[in-house]
Amino acid sequence: MRGFRYIALAGLLATGIYSLPAQQAPVKLPGTVRPKPHPTPSSPLAASMARGQRVYKNVCLTCHQADGGGVPNMNPPLIKTDYVLGDKKRLVGIVLRGLKGPNEIEGETYTQNMPAQAYLTDLNIADVLTYVRNSFGNKASAVTPAEVHALRDAPAAGQ
Amino acid sequence: MNSFSLRLPLGAAAIAGSLLLYASRPTAPRLAPDPDNAGLKLPAGFGALKVAETGGKARHLVVMPNGLIYVKLNSAKDGKGIVVLKPGADGRATVAGGFGSYGGTGIATQGGYLYASSDVAVYRYKLDGQDQVTNQSQPELVVHGLKKENEHESKSIALDPTGNLYVNVGAYSNACQEKDRERGSKGMPNCPILDSAGGIWQFKTDRLGQREQDGTRYATGLRNVVGLDWNKQDNKLFVMQHGRDQLHDNWPALYGDKESALLPAECLYELSAGANAGWPYVYYDQQKKQLMQGPEYGGDGKTPAKGNYLKPAAAYPGHMAPNGLLFYTGSMFPAKYRNGAFIAFHGSWNRAPEPQAGYFVVFQPFKDGQPSGQWEVFADNFAGSAAKAASGRADHRPCGLAQGPDGSLYVSDDSKGTIYRIMYNAK
Numbered sequence: 001m002r003g004f005r006y007i008a009l010a011g012l013l014a015t016g017i018y019s020l021p022a023q024q025a026p027v028k029l030p031g032t033v034r035p036k037p038h039p040t041p042s043s044p045l046a047a048s049m050a051r052g053q054r055v056y057k058n059v060c061l062t063c064h065q066a067d068g069g070g071v072p073n074m075n076p077p078l079i080k081t082d083y084v085l086g087d088k089k090r091l092v093g094i095v096l097r098g099l100k101g102p103n104e105i106e107g108e109t110y111t112q113n114m115p116a117q118a119y120l121t122d123l124n125i126a127d128v129l130t131y132v133r134n135s136f137g138n139k140a141s142a143v144t145p146a147e148v149h150a151l152r153d154a155p156a157a158g159q
Numbered sequence: 160m161n162s163f164s165l166r167l168p169l170g171a172a173a174i175a176g177s178l179l180l181y182a183s184r185p186t187a188p189r190l191a192p193d194p195d196n197a198g199l200k201l202p203a204g205f206g207a208l209k210v211a212e213t214g215g216k217a218r219h220l221v222v223m224p225n226g227l228i229y230v231k232l233n234s235a236k237d238g239k240g241i242v243v244l245k246p247g248a249d250g251r252a253t254v255a256g257g258f259g260s261y262g263g264t265g266i267a268t269q270g271g272y273l274y275a276s277s278d279v280a281v282y283r284y285k286l287d288g289q290d291q292v293t294n295q296s297q298p299e300l301v302v303h304g305l306k307k308e309n310e311h312e313s314k315s316i317a318l319d320p321t322g323n324l325y326v327n328v329g330a331y332s333n334a335c336q337e338k339d340r341e342r343g344s345k346g347m348p349n350c351p352i353l354d355s356a357g358g359i360w361q362f363k364t365d366r367l368g369q370r371e372q373d374g375t376r377y378a379t380g381l382r383n384v385v386g387l388d389w390n391k392q393d394n395k396l397f398v399m400q401h402g403r404d405q406l407h408d409n410w411p412a413l414y415g416d417k418e419s420a421l422l423p424a425e426c427l428y429e430l431s432a433g434a435n436a437g438w439p440y441v442y443y444d445q446q447k448k449q450l451m452q453g454p455e456y457g458g459d460g461k462t463p464a465k466g467n468y469l470k471p472a473a474a475y476p477g478h479m480a481p482n483g484l485l486f487y488t489g490s491m492f493p494a495k496y497r498n499g500a501f502i503a504f505h506g507s508w509n510r511a512p513e514p515q516a517g518y519f520v521v522f523q524p525f526k527d528g529q530p531s532g533q534w535e536v537f538a539d540n541f542a543g544s545a546a547k548a549a550s551g552r553a554d555h556r557p558c559g560l561a562q563g564p565d566g567s568l569y570v571s572d573d574s575k576g577t578i579y580r581i582m583y584n585a586k
Contacts, residue, residue, distance in 0.1 A: 061512055062512075063508075071551070072574070098341075
């Protein structure tokens with residue numbers, strides 16, 4: 001992880017731009033951040049949000065859509081639902097192990113299975129869930145890599 | 160049929176005027192379209208009106224010879240999964256009850272029966288002389304036990320003129336991966352899903368209580384079909400396949416997200432008994448005009464398909480979700496539309512982060528029972544605006560198509576439940 005950060009920073013200094021095409025990179029800087037005197041966001045939360053936005057775009061956006069609203073009848077919305085704002089353990093578990101449909105949320109049924117995303121790093125998952133819990137009108141506490149790590153090898157919760 | 164109810168009240172005093180107005184088409188009633196054509200963009204000479212609001216997710220529909228409309232809802236509303244719309248003199252219709260406690264998609268009519276499907280069964284209802292269902296609570300069970308998992312669960316239906324019923328049993332998977340939709344997961348060898356899904360099953364209309372295994376697997380290798388119709392010129396079943404999703408998401412090293420937004424094609428197939436369209440092993444690339452090997456089965460975006468599979472009769476850009484197919488046999492529309500196909504594209508989700516597309520009805524010209532010439536967008540702006548289409552937050556989403564007795568084209572919307580009627584009004 002440290003090694004990658006070093007490479008990313010070096011690339012950033014060398015080019016002055018933020019375009020990072022790699023798909024599997026565990027840490028990425030956002031393409032949407034305005035140029036600032038300091039290349040890294042000021043607070044740890046902002047930094048996590050910015051990394052999480054990149055993960056969201058690469059992994060989640062196709063199904064859950066740019067606005068987090070999901071797809072009617074198929075993929076659930078991430079906006080103001082208990083799944084996102086409630087128990088963090090359940091939420092982390094869904095990312096690690098997927099979620100079998102159909103699921104009923106706010107009276108609507110969503111049928112598609114969510115695939116497991118266990119190939120993401122603890123930091124990737126913490127960042128993207130922090131991003132989702134604080135985007136699209138959501139506001140909830142951050143998720144830490146340690147919280148993800150603790151659940152990675154845990155038996156599947158009763159979902 | 161509507162012409163009688165409209166023309167009888169016309170008094171003698173109006174006849175002179177109406178003779179002038181209707182001189183070129185004396186038998187066609189002139190229905191006024193909505194001032195804004197129900198919000199739709201149509202070719203010159205066409206108009207549209209909103210027939211009714213069903214208030215449910217209106218999937219497929221049929222219009223009877225007397226103008227009565229039956230609409231199948233995705234899920235039952237107030238315990239009724241089929242809505243009955245009674246026609247009025249102005250071309251619109253009013254909700255006149257409903258029946259069938261199950262949600263579903265398919266509905267079709269032939270030989271004095273109305274057929275309707277849930278996601279696991281097909282029922283039929285006897286019609287009386289006025290095309291009314293008499294035994295609303297006691298349909299006959301034609302087929303049951305159809306395979307249903309968490310994907311592609313709708314069972315669309317079509318009928319041929321010789322007593323056969325065709326039912327889509329969609330594959331409960333995107334591409335038959337070992338782990339559905341997981342990045343990099345390989346395809347299962349000899350895809351086991353195809354035994355009971357991923358194809359069209361054929362049943363007898365007059366045999367009750369058939370199970371899926373009592374039917375014939377008429378065609379296989381079809382991921383999911385929602386729009387299908389029997390072509391009476393060609394005497395063949397045509398189906399629209401929903402092509403696979405997520406080439407980029409699952410194989411980012413092989414496909415960019417722009418490529419993945421366009422590929423693979425949504426395909427129109429002409430089926431014969433025993434046809435195999437190749438899902439999940441292959442997909443159709445409409446730019447290369449070639450069947451390609453799927454990445455789950457050793458493909459890399461450049462390798463042509465191994466094996467001999469049915470080629471599409473026509474192909475359309477990816478992910479637009481063709482949910483309705485109708486061969487137009489009416490005489491209201493200009494001659495070029497006769498025997499051609501209308502296709503309702505429900506609209507995409509799997510093009511993100513590229514702009515979404517679809518949310519329109521396409522016309523595909525046909526000649527002698529085969530696609531002939533370039534398709535064109537016929538009815539557009541169901542979404543409400545270009546921005547709403549691009550974001551996927553469409554106001555309305557076209558799903559089912561039906562032809563009225565006068566040749567009007569009816570379109571159902573499974574987002575808000577609006578029923579549209581498109582008419583040709585030029586002389």
